[in-house]
Amino acid sequence: MSDVVSFGIHAALLVLIVLMLPCVYRLWVGPSAADRLQVIDTITTLLIGIIVVLAVIRGDVMFVDIAIALAAFAFIGTLALARFISEKRTF
């Protein structure tokens, strides 16, 4: 990889990490439980992006598997928590 591309990928990783800070602000302020659940969903999406960029930086295919597993668990967890919030009970 050339220097420009390497710098661009590292800067992308840094920007993705910094983008989580406004999400944490909304997590702190957010008036209801649904707001916080939405922020957690967004943070998980950013984490998937961070892991994929890390896979490109390290040149390791295994990181993408971790990202797939994280996406699957985030989907199930978000659905379960949304049902818990809307009906005030788990099952």
Next chain:
Amino acid sequence: MEIIGLVALWIGIGFCAIGILGLVRLPDIYTRLHASGKVSTVGLCSLLLGAAILMPSTTLKVIALALFALLTLPVSTHAIALAGYRSGIRMRGFSRDDMAIGFRVVESIETIEMKEEASAA
């Protein structure tokens, strides 16, 4: 070719940044969900496209991840919106609630069915 991948990666990051700006600035949960839906579909998929171009050995796995994200993340967005509605959040600035009519119909049908079951038992 690597420059194209880098451009796609940064387009994805730009969409993520705009979506998160909306997540911080917009007034109520439904508009914020509209903003964060952009992060989860357009932003993530463009970022994954850039990663697939930059690292050709992972292309199949990254495409699988993008398809999975396109299938599941809008579903979780809708689930969060329905959870917010059912927990009593109303949209700011609107006086009419069209969805409540549908909910009332569904609830009355359910109560009628419950009464029929109780009378049959």
